[in-house]
Amino acid sequence: MVDEVLARSFERIGAEYDRYRPGFPPGAVELIAPDRVGAILDLGAGTGKFTELLTDRAERVVAVEPSEAMLGVLRAKLTTVEALLGSAESIPVADAAVDVVSVAQAFHWFDRIPACAEIARVLKPGGLLGLIWNHSDPACGWDRAAHRIAHPAVGESDGTTTSAADELPGFDHLGATRLRWTERIGRADYLKRWSTVSTFLVAGDDERNAMIAEIESVMDSDPETQGREAFDLPIVTDVFVYRRA
Numbered sequence: 637m638v639d640e641v642l643a644r645s646f647e648r649i650g651a652e653y654d655r656y657r658p659g660f661p662p663g664a665v666e667l668i669a670p671d672r673v674g675a676i677l678d679l680g681a682g683t684g685k686f687t688e689l690l691t692d693r694a695e696r697v698v699a700v701e702p703s704e705a706m707l708g709v710l711r712a713k714l715t716t717v718e719a720l721l722g723s724a725e726s727i728p729v730a731d732a733a734v735d736v737v738s739v740a741q742a743f744h745w746f747d748r749i750p751a752c753a754e755i756a757r758v759l760k761p762g763g764l765l766g767l768i769w770n771h772s773d774p775a776c777g778w779d780r781a782a783h784r785i786a787h788p789a790v791g792e793s794d795g796t797t798t799s800a801a802d803e804l805p806g807f808d809h810l811g812a813t814r815l816r817w818t819e820r821i822g823r824a825d826y827l828k829r830w831s832t833v834s835t836f837l838v839a840g841d842d843e844r845n846a847m848i849a850e851i852e853s854v855m856d857s858d859p860e861t862q863g864r865e866a867f868d869l870p871i872v873t874d875v876f877v878y879r880r881a
């Protein structure tokens with residue numbers, strides 16, 4: 637069940653999200669749009685961090701996003717993209733209009749059954765759906781510790797579980813691929829990144845400050861981050877590809 641308060645937390649930010657959140661490896665795009673196509677829809681596009689990798693992959697790139705604040709940043713940044721206010725459960729795009737739908741870091745916020753019906757409606761027959769998530773690398777102790785502070789509900793899982801499923805109504809699952817990459821990031825930017833995460837956005841000032849202090853103390857005690865201004869952050873990107881049945 638989707639937590640509506642967390643799902644709507646992105647109405648509060650835009651520029652900070654775009655500045656501090658990680659991007660995506662180009663290999664993720666290769667998996668869902670290996671050849672240039674007529675039209676791609678990026679759903680739950682946010683500020684366009686995944687959309688920006690799609691602009692040379694289609695004649696027409698459409699971004700749909702429910703937060704005006706996020707969409708405003710996308711519009712300013714990606715002037716050739718058709719940016720539309722809307723949601724996965726009510727996509728403002730005609731039937732069978734796109735070859736590919738991408739959903740980066742957002743499918744877990746969707747009401748899955750109506751969203752799948754809407755995605756199937758806007759896809760051409762045989763069109764592809766790609767679900768993409770960045771995760772912390774389970775081998776990176778300090779980043780995993782920070783994730784446990786930010787997402788206590790995830791607990792001791794390896795942090796790479798997602799809301800993707802082998803079976804989605806109206807789709808055939810073609811496969812899943814895991815990409816590994818590393819981002820060089822400054823300590824201050826790493827801490828700012830946490831302030832753009834849903835649990836921090838909905839927290840009160842005291843709770844948010846306490847979570848940031850806990851993450852700082854992890855960084856002050858882990859040998860890989862202790863006393864450093866910048867470090868290498870390993871990131872795991874999972875890509876799940878489906879075909880419209």
Ligand SMILES: C[S@@+](CC[C@H](N)C(=O)[O-])C[C@H]1O[C@@H](n2cnc3c(N)ncnc32)[C@H](O)[C@@H]1O
Pocket residue numbers: 643644646647657679680681682683684685686700701702703706722723724725739740741742745746747
């Ligand atoms: C973590 S952000 C990811 C944004 C962007 N795709 C990226 O990877 O940077 C999740 C996005 O999903 C959007 N979202 C939440 N509920 C949604 C829904 N029901 N339909 C479409 N987008 C939704 C949020 O507004 C937010 O922009």
